[in-house]
Amino acid sequence: MGRTIDQSVRELWALARRQHWVVARRQLTELGFSRMWIEHRIAIGRLHPLHRGVYAVGRPHVTPYGRWMAAVLACGPEAVLSHESAAALWGIRRAGSRLEVSVATGAKRRPDGITVHRRPSLRPDEVTTHHGIPVTSPTRTLIDIAVRLDREALEAAINEADKLDLCDPEALRSALDDAKGQPGVRTLRTVLDRRTFTLTDSELERRFLRIVHALGLPKPETGARVNGFKVDFHWPDLGLVVETDGLRFHRTPAQQGRDRVRDQVHTAAGLTPLRFTRAQVRFEPGYVGDTLAAVVRRLAA
DSSP, X not given: OOOOHHHHHHHHHHHHHHTTSEEEHHHHHHTTOOHHHHHHHHHTTSEEEEETTEEEESSSOOOHHHHHHHHHHXXXXXXXXXXXXXXXXXXXXXXXXXXXXXXXXXXXXXXXXXEEEEESOOOGGGEEEETTEEEEOHHHHHHHHHTXXXXXXXXXXXXXXXXXXXXXXXXXHHHGGGGTTSTTHHHHHHHHHHHHXXXXXXXXXXXXXXXXXXXXXXXXXXXXXXXXEEOSEEETTTTEEEEEEOSSSSOOHHXXXXXXXHHHHHHXXXXXXXXXXXXXXXXXXXXXXHHHHHHHHXXXX
């Protein structure tokens, strides 16, 4: 027994709500609506063409989500929002007027007003949905836009993705190995390396102790417990504690709060707490050495 027209209409409204009030002709046909029914609804202003075979339901104007949904529908059932449009959907870049969609290499559709990227394939982990719209994953999106952005803009996009908990820089850096050789990977890796270069505790210790040795300072205690906290480096005679922060762009408020408490406890006990990032130890040893030397001179005086 086929669906009645009332059932089809109810399903249409449910579909339109899920798709930000945008539907494709092929979806209307699958719901059982005839070509004549569709053309009549267009004529009386119930369906408003946005792209060939894609309509806004009920009213001609759609939200940005509706624009993105319409672009994906116009490019076929396997299409996904990508590049700058995907970045805007995820909230890691401001929305622009450009609509960008990725499709399989063999797809032939190229609707007016939409930039279509043909690519051999996207892995299942590179495609998802967000607000009901098929879209490239945050990691894939960052790789795609990396070739277009300068360092500052790309770092800002990574920063936003991290703050929104879409992908943290450490996981992003790891994911680049699976995309080796693709456009954008090298640029993204260059930006990430300063932020997410992973030093094991032993590597960190070796690099930091080389800085200490170059300054002619006595070797500090490592991994000692001071005032109830395990610290990275400690000079008891100087009353100096050096800590190295974690690797994320923005530590969470809870982590920042714990760090402040640690520093306050050490300060209250008469110690001087000093913090560097692991990236500074790796990439800016001169700065670390100069700062450490200045603090030691003050404490020794």
